[in-house]
Structure formats: structure tokens, C-alpha cells
Amino acid sequence: MPLPGIPHLIHVKKKKATVLSDLDDDENDIAFADTIADTEPLAHEIFERRQSAEELDTVMDILHPDHRAVLVMAIDREEMTFDEIAEKNRQNP
Numbered sequence: 001m002p003l004p005g006i007p008h009l010i011h012v013k014k015k016k017a018t019v020l021s022d023l024d025d026d027e028n029d030i031a032f033a034d035t036i037a038d039t040e041p042l043a044h045e046i047f048e049r050r051q052s053a054e055e056l057d058t059v060m061d062i063l064h065p066d067h068r069a070v071l072v073m074a075i076d077r078e079e080m081t082f083d084e085i086a087e088k089n090r091q092n093p
Contacts, residue, residue, distance in 0.1 A: 066089070069089070070082070070085055070086075070089065073085045073088070
């Protein structure tokens with residue numbers, strides 16, 4: 001609400017919309033949308049990962065518990081060598 005005797009002016013600067021087609025490289029016949037990298041995995045990559053994970057779960061279930069423990073330790077603790085894992089297993093039978 002404007003105060004009496006004081007002009008109340010509001011200047012709103014509108015931003016001009018940029019049309020994506022304006023960003024196309026017409027000289028080289030390249031659409032802007034084609035230059036944006038899609039970092040998400042493709043459908044077949046997601047399927048292959050899921051299938052590999054299921055196969056790994058099946059194999060891990062077959063392993064003897066001691067062997068499974070060694071693999072889990074090797075995967076979870078990448079900085080440990082197999083010698084260190086073997087030593088740890090000897091200490092904790």
C-alpha cells in the first residue's frame with residue numbers, strides 16, 4: 001500500500017526466455033540437445049547389473065561360510081591384502 005505523497009513505483013525486469021532451438025549450431029548442423037551428456041545408465045546396463053548381482057548372490061550362497069567371509073572382507077575392505085585377511089581369520093576362528 002503506497003504512502004500518501006510518496007510516489008510508489010515498482011520496476012520489474014522480466015528476463016527474456018531463451019528458446020533451446022536458439023542454442024543450436026546451425027552452421028555445423030548440431031542440435032543443442034544432442035550436446036548434453038546423459039550420465040544415467042542405459043536400460044540394458046541396468047538389466048545386466050541386476051542380472052550380475054543375482055548371479056553373484058547365487059554363487060555366494062553356495063560358498064562355504066569361511067570362503068564367503070574371505071570374499072566379503074576382500075570386497076568391503078579393499079585396502080586389506082589376502083595375507084592380512086588370512087591372518088585375521090586365524091585370530092578369529
